[in-house]
Amino acid sequence: MMPTQGALSIERMCQLARVSRASFYRSLVEHHPEEEDMAVRSSIQQIALAHRRRYGYRRISAELRTRGLLVNRKRVLRLMQADNLLAVQPRAFVVTTESDHHLDVYLNLASRMTLTGMNQLWVADITYSTPSQRSPPVWG
Numbered sequence: 001m002m003p004t005q006g007a008l009s010i011e012r013m014c015q016l017a018r019v020s021r022a023s024f025y026r027s028l029v030e031h032h033p034e035e036e037d038m039a040v041r042s043s044i045q046q047i048a049l050a051h052r053r054r055y056g057y058r059r060i061s062a063e064l065r066t067r068g069l070l071v072n073r074k075r076v077l078r079l080m081q082a083d084n085l086l087a088v089q090p091r092a093f094v095v096t097t098e099s100d101h102h103l104d105v106y107l108n109l110a111s112r113m114t115l116t117g118m119n120q121l122w123v124a125d126i127t128y129s130t131p132s133q134r135s136p137p138v139w140g
Contacts, residue, residue, distance in 0.1 A: 045085065047060050053086075061076045
C-alpha cells in the first residue's frame with residue numbers, strides 16, 4: 001500500500017512530476033559521495049605512490065580489494081584520472097632495421113643516371129620514426 005500525501009498517492013505525484021518512483025525514494029536517502037571519495041582517493045594515492053606510479057587502475061582496484069575496500073574499477077579509473085595518477089608505462093624501442101643479414105646490398109642506381117626530361121626517375125623512401133621525432137611537412 002502506497003502512502004498518500006493529501007489526496008494524492010506518491011505513485012500519482014511521481015507520474016504528474018514525470019519522475020520515477022525509484023528516483024523519488026533514492027532522493028530520500030542521504031548520500032555523501034564526497035566523503036567516501038576522499039577515503040578511497042587517499043588509499044589510491046598511497047598505493048600509486050608506493051609502487052612508483054607503475055600500477056594501473058586494474059592493479060590498484062585489486063589492491064584495494066585485498067585491503068577490504070570494495071570499489072568499482074570504473075570509479076578507481078575516474079578518481080585516478082582526476083588526480084593525474086595514471087600509470088606511466090615507458091614503451092620499449094622497436095628495432096625495425098636488420099643490418100646483419102646475408103642478402104646482397106644493391107647499388108643506388110639513381111645516382112648514376114643522367115636525367116634529360118620529366119618522369120624519367122621515380123624514387124621512394126621508407127623512413128621509420130617515432131611521433132616525437134616527426135615534424136610537420138613543409139609545403140611549398
